[in-house]
Amino acid sequence: MGTSSFLELGAVEGPELEQLLARARAKRDAYWGSIATYSRKVFIPLTNLCRDSCGYCTFVKQPGESGAGYLSPEEVLRTASRGEELGCKEALFSLGEKPELRYPQARNMLASLGYRSTIDYVIAMCELVISKTSLIPHVNAGTMSRDELNRVKEVSGSAGLMLENVSRRLMGKGMPHHACPDKVPLQRLRTLDAAGEASLPMTTGILIGIGETWDERIHSLQSIVDIHNRHGHIQEVIVQNFRAKRGTAMANHREPDITDMLRTLAIARLMLPTEISVQAPPNLNEAFERYLDAGINDWGGVSPLTADHINPECAWPAVGEIASRTKQKGMSLVERLTTYPLYLRQPERYLRPVPAAALRRLAREDGYAANQAHAEAS
Numbered sequence: 001m002g003t004s005s006f007l008e009l010g011a012v013e014g015p016e017l018e019q020l021l022a023r024a025r026a027k028r029d030a031y032w033g034s035i036a037t038y039s040r041k042v043f044i045p046l047t048n049l050c051r052d053s054c055g056y057c058t059f060v061k062q063p064g065e066s067g068a069g070y071l072s073p074e075e076v077l078r079t080a081s082r083g084e085e086l087g088c089k090e091a092l093f094s095l096g097e098k099p100e101l102r103y104p105q106a107r108n109m110l111a112s113l114g115y116r117s118t119i120d121y122v123i124a125m126c127e128l129v130i131s132k133t134s135l136i137p138h139v140n141a142g143t144m145s146r147d148e149l150n151r152v153k154e155v156s157g158s159a160g161l162m163l164e165n166v167s168r169r170l171m172g173k174g175m176p177h178h179a180c181p182d183k184v185p186l187q188r189l190r191t192l193d194a195a196g197e198a199s200l201p202m203t204t205g206i207l208i209g210i211g212e213t214w215d216e217r218i219h220s221l222q223s224i225v226d227i228h229n230r231h232g233h234i235q236e237v238i239v240q241n242f243r244a245k246r247g248t249a250m251a252n253h254r255e256p257d258i259t260d261m262l263r264t265l266a267i268a269r270l271m272l273p274t275e276i277s278v279q280a281p282p283n284l285n286e287a288f289e290r291y292l293d294a295g296i297n298d299w300g301g302v303s304p305l306t307a308d309h310i311n312p313e314c315a316w317p318a319v320g321e322i323a324s325r326t327k328q329k330g331m332s333l334v335e336r337l338t339t340y341p342l343y344l345r346q347p348e349r350y351l352r353p354v355p356a357a358a359l360r361r362l363a364r365e366d367g368y369a370a371n372q373a374h375a376e377a378s
């Protein structure tokens with residue numbers, strides 16, 4: 001099917017939707033089999049300062065607000081070490097974008113830590129974690145240059161940048177990405193392309209229900225397909241549903257329903273090359289097991305320790321709960337590492353020596369985690 005036929009499926013429901021879901025499942029099963037994966041991780045919100053102000057964000061804080069700032073190296077290491085004790089393999093660094101370019105207070109905080117930029121600090125903290133613990137960093141630090149991505153690659157197994165949507169319309173006045181310089185779609189596409197040039201395994205994805213049209217969703221997925229076709233480095237695509245959060249500009253905005261989510265997941269599975277993992281977060285919908293009906297094969301990072309700092313009001317289901325709902329759908333839960341097996345098998349291209357060695361210590365022969373922590377615990 002070409003892009004134009006996907007453009008016509010924005011309102012598909014009933015038996016037609018069931019057929020679409022069945023095709024998506026068949027494509028998933030043929031490549032991924034009957035396993036659904038997750039990555040056992042800790043969340044390290046290195047800074048909650050950000051120069052952007054997305055209309056749906058509850059993560060970000062302004063300088064001077066209580067709790068605004070950077071984590072110290074001691075705090076980073078404490079969280080990573082505790083995660084290691086609980087069987088985690090991934091340290092997810094997730095943070096606001098370049099706050100030092102907007103706030104003198106952020107520059108001062110960085111200077112007192114001994115750094116000039118947030119990305120320098122992220123890289124140093126990844127180095128700390130990968131040298132002092134068995135955890136592998138995965139870096140979500142926003143838009144980056146190729147040079148920065150190459151430095152990230154030295155100390156991490158993968159990185160992430162949600163494309164969210166390619167529509168510039170969403171940056172207009174009253175729209176979710178108004179006055180967000182890092183949400184300019186071209187900047188995000190450039191980062192994803194630069195990561196491809198650096199051969200850094202990447203996670204990206206779309207955020208649905210923020211005011212985009214169906215066509216804009218399809219064009220966003222097509223842009224991801226095009227980037228992957230150029231470089232082959234997109235290891236997973238997240239389809240994330242918008243949740244309206246109290247205290248944000250979009251508190252009263254309608255949330256996408258489960259039908260919309262299933263339809264979009266199925267289309268993502270059908271549009272994307274089969275080797276790209278399709279993921280949906282299990283903490284943003286009560287009936288998350290239904291996503292498996294739409295052809296997903298991954299639940300993303302799940303933490304036994306830290307909250308979802310991006311969606312703090314939505315607790316993660318326990319790993320045991322995810323395992324049992326996955327089983328109800330005839331699939332089994334398998335713990336993966338932050339770098340997918342396909343990329344682990346090509347270390348000379350996709351991995352630098354330090355993360356390659358650390359990943360080798362954690363992986364079993366098929367590239368998934370040697371120690372399946374949830375199975376050990378049950």
Ligand code: SF4
Nearest residue numbers: 050052053054057096
């Ligand atoms: S969603 Fe990300 S980029 Fe947007 S304001 Fe929040 S932290 Fe910043």
